[in-house]
Amino acid sequence: MSAALTYPLVPFYGFDTLWVQVAGTLCNLKCTHCFVSASPTNHNHEMLDLGTVKRYLAEALELGVKEYYFTGGEPFMNREIFEILETTLAQGPVSVLTNGLFLRPDSCRRLRQLSDASPWSLDLRISIDGWDAATNDPVRGEGTFERILQGIAHLAAFGLNPVLTVTEACAGAGSSEGRGHFLAFLRDIGLTKPRLKVMPLLRLGAEVERTRAYASWESLRGHSLTRGESAALVCSSGRMVTSKGVFVCPILIDSPEARMGETLRETDREFVLRHSACYTCHAEGLSCRT
Amino acid sequence: MPDVTTVEAGTFRRVAFLGGIYSNYLALQEALRLARARGVDALFALGDFGAFGPHPDRTVEILRDEGIPAIQGNYEESLSSAAEDCHCGYTDPRDNHFAEISYAYTRDQTTAEHKRWMGALPGHIRLRLGSRQVLLCHGSPRTINEFLWRSMTPDAFVRKLLRDHETDLVVCTHTGLHWSRFVEPGRGVVNCGALGRPANDGQTNVWFTIVEATSGGGLAGELRCEFVPVVYDHERLAREMEAERLPPEFVETIRTGHWTSCLEILPAKERAAGKY
Numbered sequence: 001m002s003a004a005l006t007y008p009l010v011p012f013y014g015f016d017t018l019w020v021q022v023a024g025t026l027c028n029l030k031c032t033h034c035f036v037s038a039s040p041t042n043h044n045h046e047m048l049d050l051g052t053v054k055r056y057l058a059e060a061l062e063l064g065v066k067e068y069y070f071t072g073g074e075p076f077m078n079r080e081i082f083e084i085l086e087t088t089l090a091q092g093p094v095s096v097l098t099n100g101l102f103l104r105p106d107s108c109r110r111l112r113q114l115s116d117a118s119p120w121s122l123d124l125r126i127s128i129d130g131w132d133a134a135t136n137d138p139v140r141g142e143g144t145f146e147r148i149l150q151g152i153a154h155l156a157a158f159g160l161n162p163v164l165t166v167t168e169a170c171a172g173a174g175s176s177e178g179r180g181h182f183l184a185f186l187r188d189i190g191l192t193k194p195r196l197k198v199m200p201l202l203r204l205g206a207e208v209e210r211t212r213a214y215a216s217w218e219s220l221r222g223h224s225l226t227r228g229e230s231a232a233l234v235c236s237s238g239r240m241v242t243s244k245g246v247f248v249c250p251i252l253i254d255s256p257e258a259r260m261g262e263t264l265r266e267t268d269r270e271f272v273l274r275h276s277a278c279y280t281c282h283a284e285g286l287s288c289r290t
Numbered sequence: 291m292p293d294v295t296t297v298e299a300g301t302f303r304r305v306a307f308l309g310g311i312y313s314n315y316l317a318l319q320e321a322l323r324l325a326r327a328r329g330v331d332a333l334f335a336l337g338d339f340g341a342f343g344p345h346p347d348r349t350v351e352i353l354r355d356e357g358i359p360a361i362q363g364n365y366e367e368s369l370s371s372a373a374e375d376c377h378c379g380y381t382d383p384r385d386n387h388f389a390e391i392s393y394a395y396t397r398d399q400t401t402a403e404h405k406r407w408m409g410a411l412p413g414h415i416r417l418r419l420g421s422r423q424v425l426l427c428h429g430s431p432r433t434i435n436e437f438l439w440r441s442m443t444p445d446a447f448v449r450k451l452l453r454d455h456e457t458d459l460v461v462c463t464h465t466g467l468h469w470s471r472f473v474e475p476g477r478g479v480v481n482c483g484a485l486g487r488p489a490n491d492g493q494t495n496v497w498f499t500i501v502e503a504t505s506g507g508g509l510a511g512e513l514r515c516e517f518v519p520v521v522y523d524h525e526r527l528a529r530e531m532e533a534e535r536l537p538p539e540f541v542e543t544i545r546t547g548h549w550t551s552c553l554e555i556l557p558a559k560e561r562a563a564g565k566y
Contacts, residue, residue: 014450066447
């Protein structure tokens with residue numbers, strides 16, 4: 001077949017990042033742009049228990065994994081989350097992707113203790129979708145803006161400095177003016193060293209209803225990737241574990257063809273970038289990494 | 291794995307490793323004096339000779355006049371290949387803004403002859419310290435601009451690097467912060483830090499690293515790593531940077547020891563340790 005009609009292959013360079021969907025697709029919120037449509041009732045992927053996570057951590061240790069990410073749904077809905085984080089922080093750096101609504105003072109104190117006890121970094125990534133309730137709440141839910149700010153304040157009170165993650169559902173967040181606006185907002189709420197990550201939207205899950213699905217031209221068909229371009233993609237050096245097995249990346253967990261195996265080792269192989277979301281990662285430079 | 295030119299340098303007992311110099315020729319001169327006073331039998335420069343500071347040619351002239359073996363950093367790779375930017379690996383627009391100023395200044399002030407010399411440098415050097423194999427690289431053995439931070443380089447990953455690259459010790463720089471981790475006696479990673487700017491700790495001195503083959507015990511076993519503070523005339527450097535109209539933010543770092551740029555790439559622990 002002509003190269004113009006085929007999809008690029010991304011090689012697998014080795015296990016740098018392990019993603020764990022520790023809360024499945026269960027979330028206390030039902031954000032209108034969520035690409036896995038997480039909600040209080042979405043059981044597509046179930047919670048992972050400590051024993052399951054430990055099995056993958058043991059495999060990750062042998063493979064020399066560099067960083068660990070916990071996501072969901074909402075990771076702090078998992079009742080074993082602190083034990084899971086403690087176990088993981090004994091072997092490497094951790095990022096937790098949270099909506100911030102469970103970050104009460106007792107939880108933040110525990111997180112600070114876990115961070116202090118580990119030589120590796122613990123990063124909390126909090127999602128927010130605007131600089132006020134009028135921009136954030138239509139996406140994340142009524143009253144969430146104030147509760148997110150409370151979570152950030154509780155973290156800050158224990159000396160933890162989160163990375164605020166904003167999607168382009170917040171209009172203009174990706175421009176340098178928008179970033180400046182956001183950083184000023186973060187300073188205003190008391191973060192002296194504000195950290196911000198802006199991410200493009202994925203036209204999957206709930207986002208399809210909010211805006212649109214991918215168009216047919218949003219595809220990597222006929223593209224070829226340099227080594228550097230492949231290396232920039234999460235799928236060239238990381239995998240995602242859910243209750244349904246090991247997937248190519250944290251995004252395509254609802255695409256059966258993206259399930260690559262049951263163990264991490266089985267997934268040490270190339271992947272065809274056939275999905276439209278692959279276009280977002282490549283063309284818009286999306287990286288889920290902190 | 292990308293093709294990287296590797297040079298074999300021989301066997302030594304006590305070696306000084308010079309991390310990113312970033313045009314700080316005053317600190318480089320003082321580091322050479324300190325290293326020789328400590329009786330090192332070789333010095334190696336691990337790339338990023340230019341950037342940030344004034345008069346980049348002065349640093350290169352010292353390295354060439356002294357015949358110090360060197361590898362390419364991302365700066366030398368970019369300058370020698372006429373790349374459009376420094377490939378520092380930043381992700382934040384503000385960090386990239388300052389990186390662009392730094393790269394444009396260094397590119398314009400570096401002679402074509404020095405750029406050719408940079409292009410001929412190897413990407414890696416291998417040597418022996420006593421019985422141990424040592425691999426010198428700029429960022430990591432696998433990527434010239436990978437950041438190896440202390441809080442993001444767990445033991446399992448260190449072991450994988452040593453295994454994949456068939457060495458006992460990796461010596462790197464690129465982050466600007468010095469640290470070491472030995473996962474077993476004589477095996478680990480040393481980030482030799484930077485001579486170019488302070489270590490974001492509120493002190494104006496900069497650092498280089500000496501690694502020595504010993505027969506002593508301890509977790510470092512047969513290799514002993516020492517980080518050497520370099521106190522130099524930082525005020526003179528700051529004035530020269532001002533005269534060259536380099537950004538006041540860079541000058542502030544030289545005068546205060548606090549980083550004002552490249553902050554967004556810092557992991558949680560390293561960011562928490564600094565002022566900004």
